[in-house]
Amino acid sequence: VTDAVETEWVSTAGPYVSDFEKKLAEYVHTPAAVSTQNGTSALHISLLLCGVTREDAVIVPTLTFIAAVNPTKYVGAEPVFMDCDDSLCMDPVKLQKFCETECDFTDGKLIDRQTGRHIKAMVVVHVFGNMADMEAIMPIAAKYNIKVIEDDTEALGTYYTTGQYKGKFAGTIGDLGCYSFNGNKIITTGGGGMIVSNNQELLDHAKHLTTQAKADQANFIHDEIGFNYRMTNLQAALGLAQLEQLEGFIKTKEANYFRYKDAIDKIDGLHVQDFRDGIRSNYWFYSVVFEKDETGRDRLIEELKENHIQSRPIWELISDQIPYEGSRTYELERAPWYWHRVVNVPCSTNLDASGVDRVINVIKNFK
Numbered sequence: 001v002t003d004a005v006e007t008e009w010v011s012t013a014g015p016y017v018s019d020f021e022k023k024l025a026e027y028v029h030t031p032a033a034v035s036t037q038n039g040t041s042a043l044h045i046s047l048l049l050c051g052v053t054r055e056d057a058v059i060v061p062t063l064t065f066i067a068a069v070n071p072t073k074y075v076g077a078e079p080v081f082m083d084c085d086d087s088l089c090m091d092p093v094k095l096q097k098f099c100e101t102e103c104d105f106t107d108g109k110l111i112d113r114q115t116g117r118h119i120k121a122m123v124v125v126h127v128f129g130n131m132a133d134m135e136a137i138m139p140i141a142a143k144y145n146i147k148v149i150e151d152d153t154e155a156l157g158t159y160y161t162t163g164q165y166k167g168k169f170a171g172t173i174g175d176l177g178c179y180s181f182n183g184n185k186i187i188t189t190g191g192g193g194m195i196v197s198n199n200q201e202l203l204d205h206a207k208h209l210t211t212q213a214k215a216d217q218a219n220f221i222h223d224e225i226g227f228n229y230r231m232t233n234l235q236a237a238l239g240l241a242q243l244e245q246l247e248g249f250i251k252t253k254e255a256n257y258f259r260y261k262d263a264i265d266k267i268d269g270l271h272v273q274d275f276r277d278g279i280r281s282n283y284w285f286y287s288v289v290f291e292k293d294e295t296g297r298d299r300l301i302e303e304l305k306e307n308h309i310q311s312r313p314i315w316e317l318i319s320d321q322i323p324y325e326g327s328r329t330y331e332l333e334r335a336p337w338y339w340h341r342v343v344n345v346p347c348s349t350n351l352d353a354s355g356v357d358r359v360i361n362v363i364k365n366f367k
């Protein structure tokens with residue numbers, strides 16, 4: 001970062017941008033990567049790369065951060081809100097059932113009978129560092145010719161340890177994967193994002209679109225509507241340094257996760273949500289679940305606050321929010337169940353064992 005400042009390459013030109021792209025691609029074992037301004041812009045570009053337009057629909061989760069869904073509207077398309085399973089990620093059983101019973105598949109196109117829209121893509125979010133059930137989702141996507149965009153903004157570092165995708169990182173299994181380096185993510189560049197793919201042609205197009213679609217830079221010739229979605233050299237320098245710390249951050253988060261889990265799972269009616277078997281999670285976020293009591297969530301948040309500990313409820317369902325009123329939904333059951341019952345407790349990499357114990361003590365004494 002100091003070098004970027006001292007050499008005065010602080011903006012979108014400079015060597016660290018391509019260095020960071022290369023290092024990130026190496027880390028997740030993809031041939032290349034394209035940096036962006038943030039995770040949201042990475043998702044926007046990915047939808048454009050999948051050819052999603054205003055006549056189309058995109059299958060999205062309802063239990064997630066809204067930035068996973070808004071880009072569908074940026075390209076003029078409509079969302080179809082899908083339920084989650086107990087991983088908090090997209091439910092492949094409902095996904096299959098929706099495609100089979102609600103849609104027609106003709107000429108390689110999946111058409112939603114209710115809206116007449118072509119379902120061209122889906123955004124699969126790896127929630128809180130978990131891995132969505134890609135082994136089940138990918139065959140459904142292949143069968144119905146749906147492009148898969150992985151929203152991996154919360155799961156950098158998560159990978160399969162067994163099964164057909166053994167060694168594969170979240171974000172590298174679908175057509176495109178999107179990362180975020182916002183301040184709340186496992187590593188940060190202040191603000192920033194990255195697109196990965198195994199398809200070099202898609203990545204070349206991504207670079208073109210994120211850099212104003214210059215056909216001839218010297219003469220200011222542009223051949224498409226492009227975007228200024230570039231990362232800066234300063235941000236990339238920070239990203240390179242952060243990437244060196246990523247595995248250490250994951251170790252800290254893992255230790256804190258199991259410290260919480262060991263204590264809280266012993267309390268009647270509470271547990272800490274598991275990560276999927278057969279993966280190495282990045283343990284980004286911890287979810288305390290009230291198994292029976294719907295009022296516990298808000299009461300615990302209050303109690304923690306009184307003890308000067310910040311916590312938060314899980315996201316409000318996107319399909320219930322004002323901009324998405326009247327949108328297409330499909331059999332939402334698990335998502336509303338979890339929405340009432342999850343509290344996210346402190347999970348920073350700065351948190352040590354005594355910090356975790358302070359939170360645990362409040363939860364233990366909570367009635």
Ligand SMILES: *Cc1c(COP(=O)(O)O)cnc(C)c1O
Nearest residue numbers: 038039040065067068153180182
């Ligand atoms: C953080 C996040 C994003 C957006 O990333 P930004 O870099 O903040 O634009 C998108 N989807 C999910 C699920 C996120 O958690």
